[in-house]
Amino acid sequence: MGMTMTQKIIAAHCGRSSVEAGEFVEIDLDMVLGNDITTPIAIREFEKMGAKKVYDQNKISIVLDHFTPNKDIKSAEQCKESRIFAKKHQIKHFYDVGQMGVEHALLPEKGIVAAGDTIIGADSHTCTYGALGAFSTGVGSTDMAAGMARGKFWLRVPGAIKVKLTGKPSKYVCGKDVILHLIGKIGVDGGLYKSLEFTGEGLNHLSMDDRFTIANMVVEAGAKNGIFPIDEKTLQYMTGRVDRAWVVYEADQDAVYEEEIEINLTTLRPTIAFPHLPENTRSIDDAGDVEIHQVVIGSCTNGRIEDMRAAAEILKGRKVSLDVRTIIIPATQEIYMQCIKEGLAEIFIEAGAVLSTPTCGPCLGGHMGIMAAGERTVATTNRNFVGRMGHVESEVYLASPSVAAASAITGKITNPETL
Amino acid sequence: MIVEGKVFKYGDSIDTDVIIPARYLNTSDPKELARYCMEDIDAAFAKRVEKGDIIVAGNNFGCGSSREHAPIAIKASGISCVIAKSYARIFYRNAFNIGLPILECAEAVDRIDEGEQLQVDFETGEIHNLTKNEKYKAQPFPEFIQKIINFGGLVEYVKHSLE
Numbered sequence: 299m300g301m302t303m304t305q306k307i308i309a310a311h312c313g314r315s316s317v318e319a320g321e322f323v324e325i326d327l328d329m330v331l332g333n334d335i336t337t338p339i340a341i342r343e344f345e346k347m348g349a350k351k352v353y354d355q356n357k358i359s360i361v362l363d364h365f366t367p368n369k370d371i372k373s374a375e376q377c378k379e380s381r382i383f384a385k386k387h388q389i390k391h392f393y394d395v396g397q398m399g400v401e402h403a404l405l406p407e408k409g410i411v412a413a414g415d416t417i418i419g420a421d422s423h424t425c426t427y428g429a430l431g432a433f434s435t436g437v438g439s440t441d442m443a444a445g446m447a448r449g450k451f452w453l454r455v456p457g458a459i460k461v462k463l464t465g466k467p468s469k470y471v472c473g474k475d476v477i478l479h480l481i482g483k484i485g486v487d488g489g490l491y492k493s494l495e496f497t498g499e500g501l502n503h504l505s506m507d508d509r510f511t512i513a514n515m516v517v518e519a520g521a522k523n524g525i526f527p528i529d530e531k532t533l534q535y536m537t538g539r540v541d542r543a544w545v546v547y548e549a550d551q552d553a554v555y556e557e558e559i560e561i562n563l564t565t566l567r568p569t570i571a572f573p574h575l576p577e578n579t580r581s582i583d584d585a586g587d588v589e590i591h592q593v594v595i596g597s598c599t600n601g602r603i604e605d606m607r608a609a610a611e612i613l614k615g616r617k618v619s620l621d622v623r624t625i626i627i628p629a630t631q632e633i634y635m636q637c638i639k640e641g642l643a644e645i646f647i648e649a650g651a652v653l654s655t656p657t658c659g660p661c662l663g664g665h666m667g668i669m670a671a672g673e674r675t676v677a678t679t680n681r682n683f684v685g686r687m688g689h690v691e692s693e694v695y696l697a698s699p700s701v702a703a704a705s706a707i708t709g710k711i712t713n714p715e716t717l
Numbered sequence: 718m719i720v721e722g723k724v725f726k727y728g729d730s731i732d733t734d735v736i737i738p739a740r741y742l743n744t745s746d747p748k749e750l751a752r753y754c755m756e757d758i759d760a761a762f763a764k765r766v767e768k769g770d771i772i773v774a775g776n777n778f779g780c781g782s783s784r785e786h787a788p789i790a791i792k793a794s795g796i797s798c799v800i801a802k803s804y805a806r807i808f809y810r811n812a813f814n815i816g817l818p819i820l821e822c823a824e825a826v827d828r829i830d831e832g833e834q835l836q837v838d839f840e841t842g843e844i845h846n847l848t849k850n851e852k853y854k855a856q857p858f859p860e861f862i863q864k865i866i867n868f869g870g871l872v873e874y875v876k877h878s879l880e
Contacts, residue, residue, distance in 0.1 A: 322859065322860075322861035322862075335742050335786075336783065336784065338745055339745045339786075342745075346872050346876075347872050347876050348880075349875070349879060365742075365743060370743060372744055373743045376745075420783055420785075421782075421783055422781065422782050424783075437807060437810060438784075438785035438788075438807060438814060439785040440811065440870075440871050441810060441814060441871070443872075443875075444871055444872075444874075447875055448875060448878065448879070452861065454859070454861075486777060486780055487730065487776055487777035487780070487803065487805070490777065490803065490806065491806050520777060520806065575730060662739040662742075662782070663734075664740070664742075681732075681734065681781060683735065684732075684734070684735055684758065685734060685735065685757035686734050686739075690757045
């Protein structure tokens, strides 16, 4: 029986010629990731396991990105604990303030993850690396500890949903609209325990940054992982970044899919997820009149250079509403530098936005943009749960960088086409 | 092992941000996390919960963030087990890994109401609704997961394999 792309990577990493959906297997890991929130618990579990050393110091990444630069004393203690562990075990890919970026933008950018890899991360958005044709999934701290100790991971082989993309998106439609639309269609548990495998000629019109955004949010549909086939764009992205051999896997012609979904990019509209679930999606045409108080452009979902360029294109020569706090957060130091070199930083500041150092900060209600009761934010982030970005009576509307930037100007949810 | 307690009932897609809001993730101390458990969906939870109580919820329980702080907070609050129609996959793993018992039983979720008294037998998967005098049967765990449970969780499983 044919295997999906995900199943092929899993089979190759447990020494098998084939695996079937539903089987439990133990796979070898190419990378184990943690951040400043999840690593401290993992360190304690690692010690409880009686582990003396990590399985491979070159195959662990620790990125201090969530509550950094530290927002309070307790957060500083958590970073300190992670830092001491990283030094003690000589973790190669340890990133602290000054070097760090939002983890899921940073690891691909640095070439730490590549096609064909198996990656677990104690962060739910670890599924981002599926854009590179890797199997990657989010786990908890104890799984991270076990991964650091043994370099192995147990899992149930997932079945798959094939998502076929056709057509060509219009100017203000991007990866964010694709994934929000998909989540709206199948629901926040529509992909539970499964792989979402993206295919179709529509992929030719989606950049790597679009694909990272799409793969990033498959967890919002409950999926174990999302994955993209490898094409010229993938190869071009990895060349010069990844300094080791990678492996290209392809789904078999007769691979079995539990379901097939088609999305026509040509007719897709800018899409918004209304509070309080990512599945509550509406087309921009049905968004109505929603007054907002804050805009956040950044995160592991949409903090990459194309997102910055999309926001700058809208903000250039314009001013954000004085009633909208507009916070722009390039996801990594490299992207931040690029914003300066390309003149985007100047556009943002001239428009009246603030430009922040890389951090996950406001996305999860940590710091750098927390809301009071009754306030609303349009954010390019990934979750709009109750209390996600502050007060339990605040609201988050998920959208693309273009929609977020347009909304910052008018003070209400706005279609960039109408500016 | 048999546990008994009263029911806290919630709906579908209870996410880990409401189970333990990120503003409290600057600590991983179970006792401290327990004080804020379920705060954004049920502000009275931490005051009302007693040792042995049981959370009953709909589909996709524990969706969202991978924070292990969520099952840790639930366990430290005194909750003896969670019964739901289905679980988000990371929460499902995390619960087993830290030793928070969870059961899947759609029938039980449909029949059980807030505040009812339940008795749950983890060996047989039998859920006894003492208030309504009804019994429901939870899904058995997959064999591989039962193996990890038999070891006493992932920490012990790894410890064994490192020896």
